Amino acid sequence: MSTERIVVIGGGLAAATAVAELRNNGFAGSITLLTAEQHLPYERPPLSKAVLLGDKEPESAIVHDRAWYDEHQVDVRLGARVESINRDAHQVLTGAESFTYDRLLIATGARVRTFALADDSGAPVSYLRTIDDAVELRSHFRPGLRLGVVGGGWIGLEVASAARNSGAEVTVIEMADLPLLGVLGPEVAAVFADLHREHGVTLLTGAEISAITADGEEVRVTLADGEHTFDRLMVGVGVQPDTDLAQAAGLEIDNGIRTDDHLRTSDPLIFAAGDVANADHPVLGRPLRVEHWDTAIQHGKVAAANLAGGDVAASALPYFFTDQYDFGMEYVGNTANGYDRVILRGDVAGRNFTAWWLQGSEVVAGMHANDWDAIDDVRRIVGSTVDPDRLADEKVALSDV
Incomplete structure (x- = not known):
């Protein structure tokens, strides 16, 4: 031993x-x-x-x-x-x-990043990071619940999806012009915005909260366009x-x-x-x-x-996935250093497509939406140098790019 x-x-x-x-x-x-x-x-x-x-x-x-x-x-x-x-x-x-x-x-x-305006208000506020958080938040879901979600990132949107599935009335409050804008850029972020609107979520974008107050069992959130009233707030700001x-x-x-x-x-x-x-x-x-x-x-x-004394480098490219309503996606890569072109292939309106973020001729990130057979090509192509015009040409199979 x-x-x-x-x-x-x-x-x-x-x-x-x-x-x-x-x-x-x-x-x-x-x-x-x-x-x-x-x-x-x-x-x-x-x-x-x-x-x-x-x-x-x-x-x-x-x-x-x-x-x-x-x-x-x-x-x-x-x-x-x-x-x-x-x-x-x-x-x-x-x-x-x-x-x-x-x-x-x-x-x-x-x-979790806390949000002082919410925490100091005395209003009912939930976060989602731990098992106990999930159990607590789930216990409030019911038809007709008025849920305000502060933050339109991955957690905020997944919470919105789950809450709508339970029959709750959901409003997402996001400072940027679109949810996930900083991660996906406007071309793909718009797909998520449309998805949630079609499922009955109210999206308040470009919205800055100036006050949160508790009024009995209700929560009042003040934005530039006035007050919005909820039964509960969920904060997902990273x-x-x-x-x-x-x-x-x-x-x-x-x-x-x-x-x-x-x-x-x-x-x-x-x-x-x-x-x-x-x-x-x-x-x-x-x-x-x-x-x-x-x-x-x-x-x-x-x-x-x-x-254990080995010599192994952490070389795997970043990967993540999400499931919201009937929409699923997998994403490989990272755009933190920027990109100058986005290529979309497939049926974007029908939400069955691939997306590619390029910096020059290098593919820095790629994703598929509801195109589960594409993930192997996404993993293979991300990180490589390609001919952008061939990648954009849907007559050229991904396997040939």
């Missing part, structure tokens, strides 16, 4: 994947997983999709049950909030115990990386915990993975922090390999 000790801080998918990969790849040392929540590690996409829709129970989001951890000799501590990391002593300290490590993985994820522990420990912080392309932090014995890691990307040639399900999985695998 190896005497090496690995400690993992976090209760999300990156942490769960890392410990599973360690055991699957034959690591025989001790593994301790510390999570502040009272739930076993779980993944988050079901919370805004199947769980919020009521199609699955919250427990379906849990990655491995307790028996799996016991069988694989992973010491999981629930409700174990880590207070500090002592890098000199190689120890992680909770309120009651200390855990010595030879190598440490920080997978603390991200926390998340921020949970770097407090790492920063207090003196690790390099820059939009998350900075790591190299092997997910190694400024301390060679400490790695970071998932939402919290701002990692050098060997394909894109720049640091990248991604808050999506697939990156948590890929980071978990890479971190496990390197925690």
Whole structure:
């Protein structure tokens, strides 16, 4: 039996994947997983999709049950909030115990951005980040509920979709001119706007909230065009990386915990993975922090390999997906460095198409909408250099691009 000790801080998918990969790849040392929540590690996409829709129970989001951890000799501590990391002593300290490590993985994820106007109003406000958040929000869904959603990002729109499915009256309040405008650009963001309007959602775009007040059991939201009244608010204005522990420990912080392309932090014995890691990307040639399900999985695998002494780079391109009403999409790549052309192929009006974001002749991102056979071509083409005119020519099959 190896005497090496690995400690993992976090209760999300990156942490769960890392410990599973360690055991699957034959690591025989001790593994301790510390999570502040009272739930076993779980993944988050079901919370805004199947769980919020009521199609699955919250427990379906849990990655491995307790028996799996016991069988694989992973010491999981629930409700174990880590207070500090002592890098000199190689120890992680909770309120009651200390855990010595030879190598440490920080997978603390991200926390929701709060909205002071809502929180200070005394009005009924929900957020969506944890299993408990999903259960709480779902409990309010009913026909006729007047739900105001602050923020037209992925979480806000998925909540809107689930709430409409339950018969609620939904209004989305978004500061930009379109929901998802910053992520997808106007060409594709307009598709999502039309989708939600067709399903009865009121979209208030270009809207800035000046006041939120509680009036009995109602919520009054003041915009430039006047007051809007709801029974409940759901705030989805993004998340921020949970770097407090790492920063207090003196690790390099820059939009998350900075790591190299092997997910190694400024301390060679400490790695970071998932939402919290701002990692050098060997394909894109720049640091990248991604808050999506697939990156948590890929980071978990890479971190496990390197925690065990391997030499693996985190080179997977960012990937995410969404399901809203009868609309599904998968997206690969990243447009944070900009793009100068968008190519749409297929039936955009019928919402069965592919979209491609180009910078010069390089495809920096691609997605399909309800065209599930296209994902292999999307993965293959993104990151490559193409002839834009051939890509735009629908007579040329994607397989020939």
